Amino acid sequence: MTPNNQASASTISLTTDNLVVGYDSPIVKGVNLNIQPGKMSILIGSNGCGKSTLLKCLARVLPPISGQVLLNGKAVHQQPAKQVAKMMALLPQGPIAPEGLSVKELVSQGRYPHQSFLKQWSKEDEQAVNQAMQQANVEMLADRSIADLSGGQRQRCWIAMVLAQQTDIILLDEPTTYLDLKVQVDLLNLLSELAHQHQRTLVIVLHELNLAATYADHLIMMKDGNIYAQGTPEQVFNADNLQAVFGLNAKIIKDPDSRALVCIPSTQQPAQVVS
Incomplete structure (x- = not known):
């Protein structure tokens, strides 16, 4: 979704160069990534493998120990925060809204990077907020308190907020956690639409x-802070990789209608993909 509501290809690149990130010791270890523009790249891996740490470094929240994140060919950590926020938005895991905030007030927070001492709230800002609420299907909730909404409704409001930011790149950390399966699917359908139509x-x-394999254009498997495998789901989502990364014995089948790959846990030895 661009300001004129016309879909156009993203021109902003996001890559990493031998990226090492951590706290007291490295968690992400020498990662090289080239995020595909206009696509859904999904990170999967066991707990503690470095997925969220990597995402936070991409978003300029965590500094690298070594290596770098390049946004449009320039080191993201050397660019002003407000400049980065005009190109890339982050929805962290489990965001919390200030008490008493309405949906429209929350979504309006996404316009912060576009405000300055000389440029206050404008007609363009109002249009961006209304457009974002419509895109996330929360416009009917505009005057409701965030605290009164269901988990799925709140998550759509947060997504509307990052849409109002009008960035080419959106980073999301576990946006479907604690949501019912139907709500998860609805959210991923929305995110897929943002990538493929806008x-x-x-x-x-x-x-x-299974949701990652269904919706990803580019699937990235992490293990122990490294990229273990990456590519299309057909290239990456197989029994051998699931065993190596998750210690999971499973067989992979293809849904006969959607052709999506589905992981079925098994007590037997891993099987190969069944066409």
């Missing part, structure tokens, strides 16, 4: 393996 570049951390 040419947004999405990088998403997910725990739900």
Whole structure:
């Protein structure tokens, strides 16, 4: 979704160069990524493998120990925060809204990077907020308090907020956690629409393996802080990789209608993909 409501290909690139990130010691270890513009890239891996740490470094929240994140060919951590926020938005895991905030007030927070001492709230800002609420299907909730909404409704409001930011790149850390399956699917359908119809570049951390395999254009498997495998779901989502990364014995089948890959846990030895 671009300001004129016309889909156009993203021109902003996001890559990493031998990226090492951590706290007291490295968690992400020498990662090289080239995020595909206008696609859904989904990160999967076991707990503690470095998915969220990597996402936070991409978003300029965590500094690298070594290596770098390049946004449009320039080191993201050397660019002003407000400048980065005009190109890339982050929805962290479990965001909390200030008490008493209405939906429209929350979504309006996404316009912060576009405000300055000389440029206050404008007609363009109002249009961006209304457009974002419509895109996320929360316009009917505009005057409701965030605290009164269901988990799925709140998550759509947060997504509307990052849409109002009008960035080419959106990073989301486990946006479907604690939501019912139907709500998860609805949210991922919305995110897929943003990528494929409105040419947004999405990088998403997910725990739900079957949803990741269903929705990813580019699937990235992490293990022990490294990229273990990456590519299309057909290239990456197989029994051998699931065993190596998750210690999971499973067989992979193809849904006969959607052709999506589905992981079925098994007590037997891993099987190969069944066409």
